[in-house]
Amino acid sequence: MSELQSVRDLGLVPDFEGKVRDIFDLGEHLFIVTTDRISAFDVVMDQIVPGRGVVLNAMSLGWFDFFADLLPNHVVTADPGSFPAPFSDFAEVLGGRSLLARKADRYPVECVVRGYIAGSGWKSYGVDRTICGQELPAGLKLGDRLPQPLFTPSTKADSGHDENIPFAEMVRLVGEEPADRMRAASLDIYRQAADRALDRGVIIADTKFEFGLIDGSLALIDEVLTPDSSRFWPAAGHAPGSEPASWDKQILRNYLDTCAWNKEPPGPVIPAEILSQTSRRYREVLDILFPSEAERWAAYL
Numbered sequence: 145m146s147e148l149q150s151v152r153d154l155g156l157v158p159d160f161e162g163k164v165r166d167i168f169d170l171g172e173h174l175f176i177v178t179t180d181r182i183s184a185f186d187v188v189m190d191q192i193v194p195g196r197g198v199v200l201n202a203m204s205l206g207w208f209d210f211f212a213d214l215l216p217n218h219v220v221t222a223d224p225g226s227f228p229a230p231f232s233d234f235a236e237v238l239g240g241r242s243l244l245a246r247k248a249d250r251y252p253v254e255c256v257v258r259g260y261i262a263g264s265g266w267k268s269y270g271v272d273r274t275i276c277g278q279e280l281p282a283g284l285k286l287g288d289r290l291p292q293p294l295f296t297p298s299t300k301a302d303s304g305h306d307e308n309i310p311f312a313e314m315v316r317l318v319g320e321e322p323a324d325r326m327r328a329a330s331l332d333i334y335r336q337a338a339d340r341a342l343d344r345g346v347i348i349a350d351t352k353f354e355f356g357l358i359d360g361s362l363a364l365i366d367e368v369l370t371p372d373s374s375r376f377w378p379a380a381g382h383a384p385g386s387e388p389a390s391w392d393k394q395i396l397r398n399y400l401d402t403c404a405w406n407k408e409p410p411g412p413v414i415p416a417e418i419l420s421q422t423s424r425r426y427r428e429v430l431d432i433l434f435p436s437e438a439e440r441w442a443a444y445l
Contacts, residue, residue, distance in 0.1 A: 146237045146444050148179050149192050154234050163188050164197070164372065168231075169247075173220060175231055178241045178367075182422070184397050189411040193396075193419050195445050197241040199426040200370045202441045205243070206434035207337065207368040214336075215329055216363040218245040218356070240444030248356025248365050251318050254306055255326050257334040258294045260287060260349040262375055262388070264308075265296075276308045285384040287349075287377075293334055295327045300354070325362055326355050337369050342379060344432050349375035349388070376429050391429035395422050 151158055151166040158166035163183040168175040178201040180192035201222070208217045224232070224239035231238055258265055258275065265275040266286050273280055276296035284290075297314045298306040315323045330353050338348045351374035354366040367373050376391040396418060403412045427445060431438045438445070 146198070146240070147192060147194050148177070148197060148237055148241065149181060150179060151177050151238075154237060156230065156234075164200070170228065170244075172247060174218075174245045174247050175228070176243055176245055177238060182393060182396065184393060184400055184411070185407045187407065187409050187411050189396075189414060191414050191419060193393075193422045193426070195423050196426050198441055198444045199430045200367060200372055201241045201243065202437040203370045203430055203434060204367045206437040208364065210340070211333055211336070211364065211368075214333065216358060216361055217368075218248055218358060218363055218365045220244040220246055240441040245365070246358050246363075248358045248363055250300075250354065250356040250365065251322065251326065252300050253309075253314050253317060253326070254298045254300050255330040255353040255355065256296045256298055256308075256350065257330050257352070258290060258296055258350040259334065259338055260289050260347065260375075260377075261285075262287060262349050265294075265350070277310055286386065287382065287384040287388045293331055293338075295331055297327075298352075322362070326353075329353075329355070329362065329364075333364075341376070341433060345379045346391075346429065346432060347377040347379050347382060347388075349377055351375075371426055371429060391425050393422060395425060 159169040160167040164179055164181050166177045166179060178197035180194060180196045182189050182193045182196060205219065205222055208219050222243040224235035227235060227238065227242070227244065231242065261269055261284050268275050269280060269284060273282060275294055278294055281291065296308060297311065298308050300306060311323065311327070333353065334351060341348050348369065351369055353364065353368065355362055356365045357363065371392040377388040382388060396414065399414065399418045400412065405412050
């Protein structure tokens, strides 16, 4: 298994370092490396979750391929043998967690789709029976399926928290025609993905997408339907009314909630078993949803 906290450990200096991804601007293309870093409460932990970056990258590749006939995406190649220099020199470490992507003119919004009531949506519903201003029936429980998926866009913040915005504000930011196209595409992708996942015993409670223009056409970019951008719940035994189990970093969050920590950097030291359990949860949902991708990148996992 390859592990990576930062490409700087390889002597490479990225043009942009996010919470998880290290990105290189190659002109027409971007080289995107998904590390094993993990954040919680907007703080990047000092320790890594082994293999997490490979799972996130492989999951996105699986969905990009699944939706290729529906919408273009930014992927050029994820084949380590096709990486440009100097990345080809580090194929053993970068393979499985990296891809060469076409640069897109990114829209400054996140396209959130909610199919079930959870998280901030549940809190909002408890206040005034709405989610992002959209009124819902009375009597819904935590974890209930919504009458229909809701499109609830947000700002795309480079740091700090994204903020929910009404669709009218999205129109103001990006224009009416692009906003309509992104809303329709987001709902279509979500419905198809949710059906596919449910056939495999996974509920996609909610997710978020990013879009950009490539050669003037709307394209799906960034990550797609991963445990970082989505809530995945086991369908077996799903019982609305309590907090569902999830395939994501919830094990880590639960541990951090037991720590005497003010939610400011640096994060607490995380026990090896918590990191290992989190790693297994990420790998488990990849095996369920995309066993072919898990097999393809097994050498890096």
